[in-house]
Amino acid sequence: MSDADANREKIKILFERVLNGGNDDYLDELIAADYIEHNPVPGQEPGAEGVKIKLKDLRAAFPDIRFFPAETVAEGDLVAVRYHWEATHNGPFMGLAPTGKKVSVNGMDFYRFKNGKLAEHWDCADMLGLMVQLKVFRV
Numbered sequence: 001m002s003d004a005d006a007n008r009e010k011i012k013i014l015f016e017r018v019l020n021g022g023n024d025d026y027l028d029e030l031i032a033a034d035y036i037e038h039n040p041v042p043g044q045e046p047g048a049e050g051v052k053i054k055l056k057d058l059r060a061a062f063p064d065i066r067f068f069p070a071e072t073v074a075e076g077d078l079v080a081v082r083y084h085w086e087a088t089h090n091g092p093f094m095g096l097a098p099t100g101k102k103v104s105v106n107g108m109d110f111y112r113f114k115n116g117k118l119a120e121h122w123d124c125a126d127m128l129g130l131m132v133q134l135k136v137f138r139v
Contacts, residue, residue, distance in 0.1 A: 007113045008074035011081060014118075019067040022059070024052045032117035039123050062087030062103075077119075079111045089134060096134060103133045 001009075010030060017023045031048040041057070044050040059065060065087035073080045084106045089099045107125035111118055131137045 003113070003116075004074040004076060004079075006116070007077065007079050007111070008072055010113075010118070011072060011074075011079045011111055012069075015067055015069050015081075015083075018055070019065075024055060027051055030118050032114060032119045035118060036120045038121060061089060061091040061093035061098075063090055064088050077113045079113070080108065081111075082106075082108045093134075096136060099134050101134055103130055105130050 013026065014030065017026045027048040031051065033047065035047050035051075037044060037046070037050060037054075040050065041054050044054055062085075065085055067083055067085045069081050069083045071080075071082045084104055086102070086104045089096075089101050089103060091098050105126055106129065107123060109124075110122040112120040128137065132139055
């Protein structure tokens with residue numbers, strides 16, 4: 001198995017075990033000590049602990065969140081995933097009180113590996129689309 005294939009498999013496990021399964025312990029073995037989150041939430045701690053808190057807050061706002069990866073492309077030390085997630089807004093999110101609205105958000109994440117560990121992460125999610133669905137903005 002090539003490094004690119006191994007990295008793609010690790011991201012598949014990330015989506016299955018962590019994002020959809022809630023098993024955040026996998027992050028401890030996946031994330032490198034010098035991990036860089038290029039799109040952190042305000043106040044996000046570094047490393048695996050910061051990612052765990054970010055996911056805890058997301059799950060508190062959207063307890064039934066479910067991620068659906070569409071395409072995954074791996075080349076060298078990079079893995080790209082196009083996905084969408086669906087959930088119901090049943091908890092506070094970015095200062096917004098729960099609305100009970102069902103939402104669907106499209107996104108794309110890029111992951112860089114170093115020595116078999118997740119070293120960097122970039123994400124681009126349609127936050128404007130989410131805010132429109134939550135009736136924060138109108139278009």
